[in-house]
Amino acid sequence: MSVELFSANHAAALAATFAGRANRTARGFCSGVYPITPSTECMEYLCGQKIEKGRVIRVDSEHNAMGVCIGASAAGARSFTTTSSNGLAYMVENCAAAAGYRLPIVMSIANRTLGPPWNIWADHGDSLLLRDLGWLQFYSADNQEVFDTVLCAFRLAEDPRVLMPALCCMDGFILSHTMAQVEIPTQDQVDRFLPSTEVPQRLDKTAHTLGQMELPYQSAAHRAQHHRAMRGAREVYAEVQDAFEEIFGRRPADPLVAYRAEDAETLIVSMGTLGVTAERVVDLLREQGQAVGSVRVRMFRPLPDADLRKLFAGKKRVAVLDRDVSLGFGGVLWGEVRGFADPAAIVQSYMIGVAGGDVRPEHMLDLLAELEQSHEAGAPRIVEVA
Amino acid sequence: MNEPVLNGIALTEKDRRDPLLRPGNSNCGGCGMSNLMQMFRRAAADHELKMVVPACCAAVTGGTFPQSAFGIPTIMSTFASAASVASGLAAVAQLNGEGTRIVCLAGDGGTYDIGMGTLSAAAERNEDILYICYDNEIYGNTGGQRSSATPAGAATTSTPSGKREIKKDILGIMAAHRIPYAASISLAHGDDTLRKLQYALDTRGFRFLHVLSPCPTGWKSEPAMGIELVRLAVRSGLFPVFEIFDGERYVINVEPDFSAEALMMYLSLQRRFRNTGVTEESLQPNIERYWNYLRLMSGRIVPARRDV
Ligand code: SF4
Numbered sequence: 001m002s003v004e005l006f007s008a009n010h011a012a013a014l015a016a017t018f019a020g021r022a023n024r025t026a027r028g029f030c031s032g033v034y035p036i037t038p039s040t041e042c043m044e045y046l047c048g049q050k051i052e053k054g055r056v057i058r059v060d061s062e063h064n065a066m067g068v069c070i071g072a073s074a075a076g077a078r079s080f081t082t083t084s085s086n087g088l089a090y091m092v093e094n095c096a097a098a099a100g101y102r103l104p105i106v107m108s109i110a111n112r113t114l115g116p117p118w119n120i121w122a123d124h125g126d127s128l129l130l131r132d133l134g135w136l137q138f139y140s141a142d143n144q145e146v147f148d149t150v151l152c153a154f155r156l157a158e159d160p161r162v163l164m165p166a167l168c169c170m171d172g173f174i175l176s177h178t179m180a181q182v183e184i185p186t187q188d189q190v191d192r193f194l195p196s197t198e199v200p201q202r203l204d205k206t207a208h209t210l211g212q213m214e215l216p217y218q219s220a221a222h223r224a225q226h227h228r229a230m231r232g233a234r235e236v237y238a239e240v241q242d243a244f245e246e247i248f249g250r251r252p253a254d255p256l257v258a259y260r261a262e263d264a265e266t267l268i269v270s271m272g273t274l275g276v277t278a279e280r281v282v283d284l285l286r287e288q289g290q291a292v293g294s295v296r297v298r299m300f301r302p303l304p305d306a307d308l309r310k311l312f313a314g315k316k317r318v319a320v321l322d323r324d325v326s327l328g329f330g331g332v333l334w335g336e337v338r339g340f341a342d343p344a345a346i347v348q349s350y351m352i353g354v355a356g357g358d359v360r361p362e363h364m365l366d367l368l369a370e371l372e373q374s375h376e377a378g379a380p381r382i383v384e385v386a
Numbered sequence: 387m388n389e390p391v392l393n394g395i396a397l398t399e400k401d402r403r404d405p406l407l408r409p410g411n412s413n414c415g416g417c418g419m420s421n422l423m424q425m426f427r428r429a430a431a432d433h434e435l436k437m438v439v440p441a442c443c444a445a446v447t448g449g450t451f452p453q454s455a456f457g458i459p460t461i462m463s464t465f466a467s468a469a470s471v472a473s474g475l476a477a478v479a480q481l482n483g484e485g486t487r488i489v490c491l492a493g494d495g496g497t498y499d500i501g502m503g504t505l506s507a508a509a510e511r512n513e514d515i516l517y518i519c520y521d522n523e524i525y526g527n528t529g530g531q532r533s534s535a536t537p538a539g540a541a542t543t544s545t546p547s548g549k550r551e552i553k554k555d556i557l558g559i560m561a562a563h564r565i566p567y568a569a570s571i572s573l574a575h576g577d578d579t580l581r582k583l584q585y586a587l588d589t590r591g592f593r594f595l596h597v598l599s600p601c602p603t604g605w606k607s608e609p610a611m612g613i614e615l616v617r618l619a620v621r622s623g624l625f626p627v628f629e630i631f632d633g634e635r636y637v638i639n640v641e642p643d644f645s646a647e648a649l650m651m652y653l654s655l656q657r658r659f660r661n662t663g664v665t666e667e668s669l670q671p672n673i674e675r676y677w678n679y680l681r682l683m684s685g686r687i688v689p690a691r692r693d694v
């Protein structure tokens with residue numbers, strides 16, 4: 001174990017490299033990659049790594065980056081790729097396919113606003129395109145978490161009870177390009193954490209056909225299996241955390257990161273780096289004697305609904321902060337979690353830092369002050385930040 | 387006319403035991419792709435194969451889960467990504483020291499149109515893939531719309547009065563990638579077909595085969611006439627049968643007799659050319675131009691008229 005300075009993009013690529021090397025005694029590592037800001041650094045770093053039984057294929061588009069990952073994973077290899085924004089939008093068709101084949105591909109996303117108009121800054125609207133496709137989804141708040149999440153994602157995705165692709169999201173530039181200390185394990189530790197990949201449905205010698213036509217009842221049955229596996233992934237993740245802790249000596253973050261939330265009356269709910277700012281705001285308000293807490297949703301799919309319901313119990317006010325807009329509706333996370341609050345609670349949707357605005361503590365303090373005054377939830381509101 | 391004689395085509399005990407295309411597949415009667423798969427079974431007798439099929443008629447051919455009419459491990463890819471999915475499979479086979487041949491079986495839409503970028507990129511990387519395009523000159527799977535492989539004068543549901551533009555020169559495009567092997571295949575020339583399939587299987591790197599695939603449904607022709615139609619297309623010079631090594635060495639395999647009668651028969655035996663104004667005469671200049679080009683490239687006969 002060593003501590004080194006890494007950007008989150010490089011941390012994700014390094015974790016993927018470790019994971020790739022760990023599969024050398026099995027069917028190796030193969031990835032398709034294509035550049036797009038701000039995830040480019042991740043693919044560049046991966047292209048510079050030596051993986052003894054691995055190949056990184058520099059393809060012609062994101063659609064085909066996922067195509068190569070599908071082929072590699074269907075052949076039984078470990079596979080990883082990275083993208084952002086329009087790259088992900090261009091890839092979506094093959095993302096649906098990867099999930100449909102139940103292939104344990106891991107993808108790192110440096111979140112970025114979808115264009116045009118062109119905008120390279122952070123917004124969760126890109127990865128949320130995959131919300132309903134059957135991908136596991138994680139949102140990280142610092143570089144260490146990014147590194148750990150990629151390793152955990154492989155183990156979770158490849159678990160025979162789960163078997164589905166996984167998305168590891170980081171806020172573009174805010175994390176992707178920021179250097180911070182990251183604890184790096186040894187290859188030997190990773191080898192123990194990530195044993196050989198076994199893709200049971202892999203194309204081997206048997207003449208079976210992957211992804212062929214199905215009748216409605218058959219597809220519905222497969223959807224139901226996938227749905228059940230997704231719901232069960234929450235518990236499998238707890239085992240992944242245990243194994244991680246045993247091997248690396250520290251515990252990766254929980255699906256929900258609650259901060260001074262137990263005794264809070266008002267809760268700030270968010271994803272990604274917004275959660276870090278929210279925790280600072282909680283400290284400031286606690287100093288003023290206000291019972292405020294924060295919950296950061298780290299695992300968005302499967303959504304830890306039971307835990308959220310428990311955390312929400314007894315809360316009077318909930319501010320759900322989204323770095324995205326579901327146009328004509330409100331914040332995506334707000335739509336997902338508002339049903340968990342007590343019926344009498346005020347659950348307000350704030351869309352903040354949309355399209356990459358720099359969210360500072362004072363912005364959150366303002367909206368919390370507003371929420372404290374209100375007697376009922378208003379319409380979802382886009383909060384403008386400079 | 388120096389058409390090779392169709393001898394020795396019956397199945398022999400040297401053939402692959404299990405067919406690549408099993409009974410129970412959902413192809414229309416007289417589908418050229420079915421013929422191709424039977425020939426491929428013979429050619430691939432000793433090879434271990436894995437197949438990628440993008441959205442096209444062949445994506446339906448296998449039938450519904452859990453049965454499959456394909457006798458080899460197969461993955462159905464999205465429309466545009468057959469060559470990239472195959473790249474992943476080929477890379478892993480290579481990492482594991484396997485001799486498995488990765489084969490793409492794609493229609494003209496997934497090759498000439500939506501999959502063109504993917505195909506070009508995989509060819510540029512010289513991936514170890516055998517890419518076979520069965521060209522029915524139409525989007526057969528969606529019921530018969532124009533593609534860039536549809537020849538001028540053919541009626542489709544999206545060009546009811548006949549397509550105006552000429553067919554894209556796919557082999558020229560593939561040759562420009564300098565891939566080790568590219569060839570056109572006439573299913574009416576059995577031993578040439580077999581030889582090319584075998585050669586393509588034995589060669590490494592990116593190989594491309596273009597097969598004119600009769601489609602009774604799209605061509606509005608008699609199912610039993612498929613092979614005869616291909617023969618007429620070859621005889622008349624409409625479908626040249628040749629191969630290209632390393633993108634530069636052109637070899638013409640069948641010398642047509644450029645029979646106007648064959649061309650007339652070809653057009654009249656298909657209802658897709660009726661009432662669209664296409665005639666033998668209107669097709670001749672293009673045939674001539676392309677053959678001048680081919681002769682020049684193959685170095686066999688330098689045309690007297692240097693207008694290419
Ligand atoms: S529509 Fe044409 S290509 Fe498709 S299966 Fe039928 S005959 Fe074959």
